Amino acid sequence: MKVDKRLFLALAKFWNPAYSCFTFENIDLVPTIEEYVALLKCLKTLVDKVYSKAVNAPTFLKRLMNITGMSEQWVTARIKQKGDSNCISWKNLKDLILAYPDARKKIDVLL
Numbered sequence: 133m134k135v136d137k138r139l140f141l142a143l144a145k146f147w148n149p150a151y152s153c154f155t156f157e158n159i160d161l162v163p164t165i166e167e168y169v170a171l172l173k174c175l176k177t178l179v180d181k182v183y184s185k186a187v188n189a190p191t192f193l194k195r196l197m198n199i200t201g202m203s204e205q206w207v208t209a210r211i212k213q214k215g216d217s218n219c220i221s222w223k224n225l226k227d228l229i230l231a232y233p234d235a236r237k238k239i240d241v242l243l
Contacts, residue, residue, distance in 0.1 A: 192218045200228055 148155040196207045210224045 196220060200225075202228070 143154070146154045146156055148160070153160050193204065193207055193211065196202075196211070197204060200207065207220075210220050212219050212221070
């Protein structure tokens, strides 16, 4: 495959190492969940999971506790093992967001 050096150099100017993606002003080229599913050829049953390649389970557990503000018991009950990855169902995160008491701070991205 022949690479156009000028095009490659022009494209390199838009690479954002902090985000590990190409950015054009306020637009980034990070794939959506649907695009990841297509690229990785995930089964439909895997679409509703959040996966992490955490070095160890306690790190993943503590991160989820910090992000969700929930207890270790709540998080532990919802973490599932899938191969060498840990995951938590999108439904669990969505339910947590829907139950959040302060509607002004509620994140509706996953709804």
